[in-house]
Amino acid sequence: MIGKVQQSNHERGTAGEVIAARNAVKEYPGGILALDGLSVTLYRGEMVGILGPSGAGKTTFLRLLNGSLTPSAGEIRVLGQSLKGIKTGELRRLRSRMSLVQQNHNIIPSLSVAHNVLMGKLGKISTVGAARMLLYLTREERDEVAEVLGRLEIGDKLFSRCGELSGGQQQRVAVARAILADPEIIMADEPIASVDPRTAEVVMNQFRRLNSLGKTVILNLHQVDFALQYCTRLLVLSRGKLVFDGLPEDYRGREIFERSFAGEERRVCCAEA
Amino acid sequence: MRKPEQSLDPGFNFFNWLVGLAVLGLVLFSAGQTGFSPQAFLEAGNLKAMGRFAAGLWPPETSPDFLKNSFKLIVETLEISVIGTALAICFAFPLSVLATRVRGEEFSRQAQGWVPWLLRWITYYGARSVLNLFRGIPELLWALIFVVAVGLGPFPGVLALAAHSTGILGKLYAELFESVDQRLVETTRATGAGELAVLLFTRLPLSLPVFLSYTLFRWECNMRAATVLGFVGAGGIGTQLIISMKLFAYNEVMTLVAEIFALVVLVDLAGQFLRTRILDAPSPIPADNALRRLVRCLPKV
Ligand SMILES: Nc1ncnc2c1ncn2[C@@H]1O[C@H](COP(=O)(O)OP(=O)(O)OP(=O)(O)O)[C@@H](O)[C@H]1O
Ligand SMILES: [Mg+2]
Numbered sequence: 001m002i003g004k005v006q007q008s009n010h011e012r013g014t015a016g017e018v019i020a021a022r023n024a025v026k027e028y029p030g031g032i033l034a035l036d037g038l039s040v041t042l043y044r045g046e047m048v049g050i051l052g053p054s055g056a057g058k059t060t061f062l063r064l065l066n067g068s069l070t071p072s073a074g075e076i077r078v079l080g081q082s083l084k085g086i087k088t089g090e091l092r093r094l095r096s097r098m099s100l101v102q103q104n105h106n107i108i109p110s111l112s113v114a115h116n117v118l119m120g121k122l123g124k125i126s127t128v129g130a131a132r133m134l135l136y137l138t139r140e141e142r143d144e145v146a147e148v149l150g151r152l153e154i155g156d157k158l159f160s161r162c163g164e165l166s167g168g169q170q171q172r173v174a175v176a177r178a179i180l181a182d183p184e185i186i187m188a189d190e191p192i193a194s195v196d197p198r199t200a201e202v203v204m205n206q207f208r209r210l211n212s213l214g215k216t217v218i219l220n221l222h223q224v225d226f227a228l229q230y231c232t233r234l235l236v237l238s239r240g241k242l243v244f245d246g247l248p249e250d251y252r253g254r255e256i257f258e259r260s261f262a263g264e265e266r267r268v269c270c271a272e273a
Numbered sequence: 274m275r276k277p278e279q280s281l282d283p284g285f286n287f288f289n290w291l292v293g294l295a296v297l298g299l300v301l302f303s304a305g306q307t308g309f310s311p312q313a314f315l316e317a318g319n320l321k322a323m324g325r326f327a328a329g330l331w332p333p334e335t336s337p338d339f340l341k342n343s344f345k346l347i348v349e350t351l352e353i354s355v356i357g358t359a360l361a362i363c364f365a366f367p368l369s370v371l372a373t374r375v376r377g378e379e380f381s382r383q384a385q386g387w388v389p390w391l392l393r394w395i396t397y398y399g400a401r402s403v404l405n406l407f408r409g410i411p412e413l414l415w416a417l418i419f420v421v422a423v424g425l426g427p428f429p430g431v432l433a434l435a436a437h438s439t440g441i442l443g444k445l446y447a448e449l450f451e452s453v454d455q456r457l458v459e460t461t462r463a464t465g466a467g468e469l470a471v472l473l474f475t476r477l478p479l480s481l482p483v484f485l486s487y488t489l490f491r492w493e494c495n496m497r498a499a500t501v502l503g504f505v506g507a508g509g510i511g512t513q514l515i516i517s518m519k520l521f522a523y524n525e526v527m528t529l530v531a532e533i534f535a536l537v538v539l540v541d542l543a544g545q546f547l548r549t550r551i552l553d554a555p556s557p558i559p560a561d562n563a564l565r566r567l568v569r570c571l572p573k574v
Contacts, residue, residue: 068459070378087385091379096465102368105456110478123465130470181464 016044018185019065023074023173026060026240033186034060035111035238042182042233047211048218049231049248056237057221060188065218066093079184092241096123098185099178103220106174109163113154116162116173119147120181126230148176153202168195175203179210186210187218192226204230315325316351331524339525346477347532350509351540352425354496361495362488364439371400373476375468376455392530404447408440408545412498416507421453427508434495434502445487486548 026035034057050058063069064076067083075082078094086094088138092097099120107116118133118141126135142158149155155167162173165239171194174234178186186207192200200223208230211217221227227234228248236244236251244251312321334340338478382390410418415436453476461475477484492515503511510533517525 042344046384063459066463067379068377068463070381070384085384088379092465092467094462094465100460100463102456102460102463105405105454106474108461108478110458110481111474115474119461119464119466122461123471123472127467127469127473128314130466134473177464230523 017041017077018044018079020077021061021064021074022076024061024064024071024076025071025073026057026064026069027072027085029111034099035064035071038242039074039235040235040242040245042216042218044216045214046216047208047230047232048216048235049227049233050206050218050235051222051227052237057240058237059163061237061238062100062218062220065187066095066098077096089252092123096181098182098187098207099176099183100183101171101188101191102176103184103189107165107170109161111162113149113157113162113165113173114142114145114159114161117148117176117180118199120177120179123181144180145176148179149173149270151179151206153199168199171195171205172199175206179206183215185216185218189217189220191223193220193225200226278467282428322488326523330527331348332524333527334522334525335516335528339528343510343529343532344504346510346513349427350511351496351536353430353434353502353509354492354499357499358488358492358495359436360431360435361438361442361491364402364435364446365442365446368404368443369401369450370469370472372404372443372447373397373450373472376451377459379462394489401444404440404443406440407436408444410437411435413501415507416502416505419504425506425508430499430502430507430509433507434498437498438491440496441489448482449487450476451485453479464573477535482551485551489544489548489551493540494539495515497537500565500566 024038415433419432503509
C-alpha cells in the first residue's frame with residue numbers, strides 16, 4: 001500500500017534523502033530470511049515509526065543501516081554514502097553521524113552511568129582521549145551528561161554503576177548516549193519497551209525535540225498509539241517485507257488497511273491491536 | 274527432528290566404550306614405559322638412603338648467619354616473582370590485543386576486501402605464534418638461556434618468568450577479550466568507536482575481574498617457579514637449596530623447605546584474598562574507585 005507520504009516522496013527524488021534501501025535482502029546463516037527485498041527512502045527531518053510483529057525484521061533493518069550487518073543482496077545508502085565495500089574508517093565516520101539505541105544489551109554494566117553516556121562520543125575522540133575519559137572526567141563532561149540525564153529524569157544516577165539500574169533506567173541511559181552523540185540520524189530499537197507510559201512520554205518527547213531540531217528519527221515501536229501520536233511517517237514490516245508506508249492518518253483507516261491484505265498480513269494488524 | 278525419547282535413552286554407544294578403553298590402555302602403557310614400581314620404595318638400599326636423608330633433616334639449621342642469608346634469598350625470590358609478573362603483564366597486554374580475533378560481518382572478507390582481511394589474519398596468527406613460542410618453553414629452560422645471555426643472578430630469573438608468563442597471560446587475555454558479549458561490542462562500535470576504544474570501554478571493563486584474577490594466579494605460580502630458578506643459577510632461594518643438597522647438609526635443606534613452604538602458603542593466601550576481593554568488588558573498575566578514594570583522602574586546598 002502506498003500512502004500519501006510516499007507518493008510525495010517519489011516526487012522528491014534524492015533531495016534530502018538520508019537513508020535509502022534498494023531491494024535489501026538479509027538472510028541469516030541458517031537460511032532465515034529476515035528481510036525480503038526491502039525498498040524505502042527516508043528523508044531529512046522525518047520522524048519514522050517502524051511497526052510490525054515480532055520477528056518481522058525491524059531490528060535487522062536498523063543493524064543493516066548501521067553497517068553491523070551486510071545485506072545478502074541489494075544496496076543501502078546512508079547520508080549519501082553506499083555501505084557496499086565501505087572502508088572501516090569511513091564506516092566509523094558515518095557511524096559517528098548516526099546513533100543507534102539497541103533493543104537490549106545496550107549498556108556496560110560495570111561502568112558508571114556517566115561513562116556509559118559518554119561512550120556516545122567515542123566516534124569523535126582519539127583513543128588517548130577515550131583512555132583519559134575512563135580515568136578522569138572533566139567538569140564540562142560531567143555537566144553535559146548531567147544535563148542529558150536530567151532531561152530523561154535520571155539525573156540523580158550520574159555516578160551509579162549502570163548494572164545496578166532498573167531495566168527502564170538502563171534503557172534511558174542508552175537513549176542518553178545516543179542524544180549526547182549529537183548525530184544527524186538517531187535510530188532506536190524499541191526505546192520505550194520497558195518503561196511505564198508516563199516515562200515513555202518523557203522519552204518520546206525527547207525524540208520529538210531532536211526531530212524538531214532537524215534530526216531524522218527512526219524508531220522501532222510496538223506501541224501503536226505512541227507511533228500514531230508522535231511519528232510523521234509509519235512503516236509496517238511483516239515477514240521481511242514492507243506492507244505499509246504512509247502517514248499515521250492513513251494507518252488509522254484500519255478497515256481499509258485490513259481489507260487490502262489477505263492472509264498473513266492481516267495478522268499484522270491484529271497483533272498490534 | 275530428533276524425537277524426545279531418543280535423547281532420553283542413548284543406549285549402548287560403541288564409540289564411547291572404545292574411547293574409554295583407549296584412555297585406559299594409554300595410562301597402563303605409560304606406567305610401564307616410565308618404570309612405575311612402588312616396590313622401589315621398599316628396596317633395602319633405597320630405604321637406607323631415605324633413612325639417612327630423613328635423619329639428617331632434624332634438627333633444622335637455625336644459626337643466625339644461615340637464617341639471615343636464607344631470609345635475604347627468600348625476599349629475593351619474592352622480588353623475582355613480582356617483577357617477572359609485572360614485566361609479563363607489560364608484554365602480554367599489547368600482544369593479546371593483537372591476538373584478539375575481531376568478529377562481526379563488517380570485518381568479513383566480502384565486506385572489507387582481500388587486503389585488510391589478510392593483514393588482520395597475519396597479525397592474529399603472528400601474535401598467537403609469538404605467544405605460543407613464549408609459552409612453549411618452560412621457565413627453567415628460559416632461565417638457562419638467560420643465564421647464558423646476561424650472566425648469573427636474579428636478573429635472568431626475572432627474564433625467565435617474564436618470558437614464560439607473557440605467553441600464558443597473553444593467551445588468556447586474548448581469549449578473555451574475545452569472549453565478551455558480542456552484542457555489547459556491536460553497541461560500542463555503533464558509536465563509531467575504533468577497536469582500541471572498544472577494548473577500553475567494552476572488552477576491558479567486562480572482563481576486568483577475571484583479568485585481574487588470572488594475573489594474580491599467575492603471580493602465585495611465578496612465586497613457586499621462582500623457588501627453583503636458583504638450581505640453574507638464576508637467583509632466589511634455589512641458589513642455597515642446591516648448594517645445601519650437594520653438600521648433604523640436610524638440616525639446612527629442612528630450614529629452606531620450611532621457609533619456601535611458608536612463603537608459598539602466604540602468597541597463596543594473599544592471592545586468594547585479593548582475588549575474592551576483586552570478584553566481589555562493587556565496582557570492577559578499581560582504578561576508578563581507588564582514584565576517587567585517593568582524591569577524597571587528599572586535604573582540601
Ligand atoms: N543473529 C541471527 N541469526 C539468525 N537469525 C536471526 C538473527 N537475528 C535475527 N534472526 C531472525 O531474523 C528474523 C527477524 O529478526 P529481527 O530481530 O529483525 O525481528 P524484529 O522485527 O526486531 O522482532 P522483535 O519485535 O521481536 O524485536 C527473526 O526470525 C529472527 O529469528
Ligand atoms: Mg527487534
